Amino acid sequence: MNEKIAFLPAFIQSYFIAVGVLLGGAMIGALGAFLSGEQPLTAMYRFAGDLRIWAVVAAIGGTFDTFYMVERGFFFGETRDIVRQFLLILAAMGGAQTGVTIITWLTQEHISS
Numbered sequence: 001m002n003e004k005i006a007f008l009p010a011f012i013q014s015y016f017i018a019v020g021v022l023l024g025g026a027m028i029g030a031l032g033a034f035l036s037g038e039q040p041l042t043a044m045y046r047f048a049g050d051l052r053i054w055a056v057v058a059a060i061g062g063t064f065d066t067f068y069m070v071e072r073g074f075f076f077g078e079t080r081d082i083v084r085q086f087l088l089i090l091a092a093m094g095g096a097q098t099g100v101t102i103i104t105w106l107t108q109e110h111i112s113s
Helices: 007-035 040-059 065-076 079-107
Strands: none
Touching (some): 007 079
């Protein structure tokens, strides 16, 4: 069931879904790294970079609805759909970047000795 929700709630949800996917995936991945004898903070930092695109995909729905909306905008002149999808993707990318920044602050892997 694909219900149409208002733009502002979708925008906010897109941001926080991306943050949640990235933080949760990196932390659970670090737990797995710890259990397998690897360094958990280094693994968490690496997973955060690797999960960035998947956080964006999960936040925008992971389906072809986004591409359909863009196609409809181009071919049928509905530019409002293009702008809406662009802003949702932008919010998801911002959420993913926020998650990476939080993981970077938490792990301090970017500091060289």
